[in-house]
Amino acid sequence: MIDSMKAVYDEVVTRDPGQKVFHQAVHEVLETIADVAALPKYSGASILQRIVEPERQIMFRVPWVDDAGNVQVNRGYRVEFNSALGPYKGGLRFHPTVNLGVIKFLGFEQVFKNALTGLGIGGGKGGSDFDPHGRSDGEVMRFCQSFMTELYRHIGDHTDVPAGDIGVGGREIGYMFGQYKRITNRFEAGVLTGKGTGWGGSYGRTEATGYGAVFFTERMLDRKGKSLDGQRVVVSGSGNVAIYAAQKAQQLGAHVVAFSDSSGYVVDEQGVDVDLLREVKEVQRGRVADYVAGRPGAKLHTEGSVWDVPCTIALPCATQNELDESHARTLVDNGVLAVAEGANMPCTPEAVEVFQAAGISFGPGKAANAGGVATSALEMQQNASREQWSFDKTVAKLEIVMTNIHDNVARTAEQHGAAGNYVLGANVAGFVQVADSMLAHGVV
Numbered sequence: 001m002i003d004s005m006k007a008v009y010d011e012v013v014t015r016d017p018g019q020k021v022f023h024q025a026v027h028e029v030l031e032t033i034a035d036v037a038a039l040p041k042y043s044g045a046s047i048l049q050r051i052v053e054p055e056r057q058i059m060f061r062v063p064w065v066d067d068a069g070n071v072q073v074n075r076g077y078r079v080e081f082n083s084a085l086g087p088y089k090g091g092l093r094f095h096p097t098v099n100l101g102v103i104k105f106l107g108f109e110q111v112f113k114n115a116l117t118g119l120g121i122g123g124g125k126g127g128s129d130f131d132p133h134g135r136s137d138g139e140v141m142r143f144c145q146s147f148m149t150e151l152y153r154h155i156g157d158h159t160d161v162p163a164g165d166i167g168v169g170g171r172e173i174g175y176m177f178g179q180y181k182r183i184t185n186r187f188e189a190g191v192l193t194g195k196g197t198g199w200g201g202s203y204g205r206t207e208a209t210g211y212g213a214v215f216f217t218e219r220m221l222d223r224k225g226k227s228l229d230g231q232r233v234v235v236s237g238s239g240n241v242a243i244y245a246a247q248k249a250q251q252l253g254a255h256v257v258a259f260s261d262s263s264g265y266v267v268d269e270q271g272v273d274v275d276l277l278r279e280v281k282e283v284q285r286g287r288v289a290d291y292v293a294g295r296p297g298a299k300l301h302t303e304g305s306v307w308d309v310p311c312t313i314a315l316p317c318a319t320q321n322e323l324d325e326s327h328a329r330t331l332v333d334n335g336v337l338a339v340a341e342g343a344n345m346p347c348t349p350e351a352v353e354v355f356q357a358a359g360i361s362f363g364p365g366k367a368a369n370a371g372g373v374a375t376s377a378l379e380m381q382q383n384a385s386r387e388q389w390s391f392d393k394t395v396a397k398l399e400i401v402m403t404n405i406h407d408n409v410a411r412t413a414e415q416h417g418a419a420g421n422y423v424l425g426a427n428v429a430g431f432v433q434v435a436d437s438m439l440a441h442g443v444v
């Protein structure tokens with residue numbers, strides 16, 4: 001990293017020494033945008049120093065009563081990172097690993113990702129260390145109501161528009177929307193996205209992140225004269241990103257053979273039964289073992305990693321840093337052609353280096369998983385015009401957005417002498433868009 005970038009990075013680390021994943025996300029960006037960020041128009045206005053510092057960070061207590069009558073206390077977060085391009089936009093994550101550093105890393109990624117969509121959305125992220133697993137619907141509802149009782153004062157359809165992330169799906173968005181509506185006495189549809197399709201949600205939002213990652217993969221393959229047809233695909237995770245990545249890959253002729261959750265991974269050589277997986281995960285809220293119980297021939301593995309399963313396409317759709325250098329080497333040895341991040345930063349920096357050195361097409365999350373938030377922006381458009389588009393119309397728009405992101409990122413990489421480096425292309429293209437708007441707005 002060149003000296004001027006290193007100085008910015010060191011200051012980030014000194015300010016918040018414990019926020020490792022945030023440092024990792026900042027490091028990757030600074031490393032790839034140096035020649036652009038060093039231009040006098042940006043450096044003279046301290047754009048870098050401003051872009052790594054969130055505009056606002058909110059932390060609050062979330063007290064709630066569990067089914068046994070005990071008072072529980074969690075911590076809530078909303079990091080409003082950058083509003084140069086539009087209202088803060090990004091999901092809420094409910095998971096025991098959530099802390100301020102995790103939310104800052106996710107918010108930082110979101111700034112660049114949202115810029116790449118071209119849909120006029122700033123970046124933010126939030127969540128809580130609350131763990132919805134094993135909690136009753138009543139407990140989840142009371143938690144969501146308490147969370148929104150503080151959050152409502154910070155959000156709004158022109159201010160900050162949260163959505164889902166890990167642990168936050170349609171159920172949680174419903175409870176939070178209900179509480180927002182009750183407190184404010186406003187049916188403000190555009191304040192949250194990922195709503196139910198019966199009350200202001202967009203068709204295709206649930207599928208969008210997974211579908212988008214597969215559309216992005218298709219474009220990367222196409223650039224190399226290949227297609228998804230006949231490819232052998234492994235996804236990690238089994239949440240909505242993984243499920244719908246598997247579904248779209250199958251629709252495009254690929255053979256999806258494995259998925260995972262924190263209890264292990266499943267290999268299903270007949271091809272994953274997406275309807276069964278949806279039933280197990282979305283309806284029963286079960287574990288991958290429940291899939292195996294209903295699927296003769298599928299095998300559950302509790303040792304090793306899903307990345308040991310040979311494949312030509314790898315779609316990490318679980319969580320940050322789930323795929324490390326040794327996994328990457330295994331994938332390369334097994335003949336992987338393309339890797340696209342359905343989750344946020346699932347590959348470690350060392351893993352990314354292995355893929356790039358081996359000439360594997362690597363789509364970073366900022367570009368490859370932007371389909372979810374892009375469709376959230378389409379949901380905001382529908383809410384603003386009081387319309388609801390069909391599933392097919394929405395997915396067709398998503399596909400155009402993903403193609404544009406791919407082409408913009410690929411072109412930017414080429415223009416900077418790094419053809420095929422989607423990490424550099426995404427960071428530079430996202431940075432320029434945000435930085436130019438920040439310049440136009442003056443020192444704010």
Ligand code: GLU
Pocket residue numbers: 089090091092161162163164165166193344369370372373374376
């Ligand atoms: N949590 C998703 C992401 O990482 C979606 C955010 C949204 O729809 O606002 O991009």
